[in-house]
Amino acid sequence: MRTGQNIYKRRDGRWEARVPLGIRANGRRYFKCFYGKTYQEARNRKQDYEKNIPFIKEMVTTSPDTFSSAAYGWLASSEQDWKPATYIRYRNCLEKYILPHWGLLPIREIDQKVYDALITLLEKKLSVSSMQTVNTVISGILKHTLKHLPVTCKKFVAERRMTPKDILSKAEIFRLRSYLEAEEDLTAIGIHLALYSGVRLGELCALTWADIDLETRTLYVRHTLQRIQNRNRLDGEPKTMLQIGLPKNKKERVIPLHEQIRPVLERTRRLYLPSDYLLSGTSTPVEPRRMSSRFKQILKECGLRNIRFHVLRHTFATYSLESGMRTKVLSELMGHSSVKITMDRYVHLSNEFKAAQINNLQYTDSTSIDRQKNGQNDAEAC
Known part of the structure; x- marks a missing residue:
């Protein structure tokens, strides 16, 4: 049912308000959609969006070749290739930093001078990491639409200080393990597993008992749990939501179970269903920030x-x-995309280990030196 202002009643009972964003290459319009339990709720969300992006109404009556039209076309066509958090980061960067300056600009008028002016303006207030994202978004849109990059993007390199990673000392590990072995609840088991597998917090929170194969003594890291923006939030709903997706780099990985952690897993495994989450023992996962809070309490x-x-x-x-x-x-x-990342991050080993390793260095031993000296003396005597 349509009631005007591009607002419809959906079959599922919700109201949907659409904001036209441009025209794709096939001639079809595409929209940004907002949902509500009532007509008024959907309309208000639509109007709030149009106030924040004032050029939208002008854009749909002008050429479909504007940068804004191309930008949303790029987002729509690439969304399936990204993790939800990546899509949200790119979209937020686009709408907050780029579209307010380039929204109505014909995309074919973007040249080096236009690009340099925007970059000069943005780098005064954004971090190196944010500027790198700006470049990624701009180059992605231009390549997607024009099939080439008409500008030379400025390089932004974060200054990486090669400092040792913070790690637990052997004494700290002993104290922590003593506590974990005495408790043996699900939180303690999770921390113990992380200590012997190196899994990330989000990956640990996403583990189910089905991911632990005790027969083959193998841990399968298949998912990660994270809290992201709720893109289609209704009034009264939280701004964020839990999302289970693939691990970082979109790669599942296999980790052999360490002998120190296997016995406690065997004792606990029979109490839960394969579909139960490791940290909760139920069908509902423990979210990362709650697990982080539990960890700090244990410390x-x-x-x-x-x-x-x-x-x-x-x-x-x-x-x-x-x-x-x-x-x-x-x-x-570790699930790194390359060995170089591993080496760059963990080249700094402990001083204790360095002290032990330096004694492995050997030159000619003292006996050989004495023999060489005696040989030289004999030769001189002759």
């Missing part, structure tokens, strides 16, 4: 310093290298 009870959960991952990587694990093996266990 406090153990008398340990306040650290991030991610330090467990750094600890796993550093001690794995110090134990002789090959970098290629560690890179695959």
Whole structure:
């Protein structure tokens, strides 16, 4: 049912308001949609959006070749290739920093001078990371629409300080493990598993008992859990939502179970269904920020310093290298896209390990030196 202002009653009972954004190459219009339980609710969301992006009404009556039209076409065609969090980051960057300046500009008029002017303006207030995202969005839109990049994008390189990663000392690990082995609840099991596998917090929260194969002694990292913006939020609904997706780099990975963690998993596994989440023991996962809060409480009870959960991952990587694990093996266990990333992040080993390793350096031993000296003296005597 249509009631005007491009607002419709859907079959599922909700109201849908559409804002036309442009025309695709096939001649069809595409829209940004807003939903509501009532007509008024959907209309208000539509009007709020149009106020924040004032050029929308002008854009739909002008040429479909505007940068804004091309931008939303790029988002629509590429969305399926990105994780939801990536899509949201690109869209927010586009609407907040680029469209207010380039929205009505014909895309074929964007040249080096236009690009440089925008970059000069934005880099005064944005971080290096944000400027890199701006470049990614601009180049993606231009290549998608024009099939080439008509500008040379300025390079933004973050200054990376090669400082040692924060890791737990052996004494801290002993104290933490003693606590975890005494508790053996699901939270303790999860922390223990992270310490012996290097999984990320979001990956740990997404683990179900089906991901743990005790027969083959294998852990399968198939998903990650994260909180992202609720893109189609209705009035009264939260601004964010939990989302389960593929792990970082969209790669599932296999991690052999360490002998130290396997027995506790075997004792606990029979109490839960394969579909139950590891950390909750139910069909509802524990979200990362709650698990992080539990971790900090355990640190406090153990008398340990306040650290991030991610330090467990750094600890796993550093001690794995110090134990002789090959970098290629560690890179695959960590889920890094390349060995270079592993080396760049974990080149700094502990001072204790360095002190032990330096004694492996050997020149000619003292006996050989004495023999050489005696030989020289004999030769001189002759």
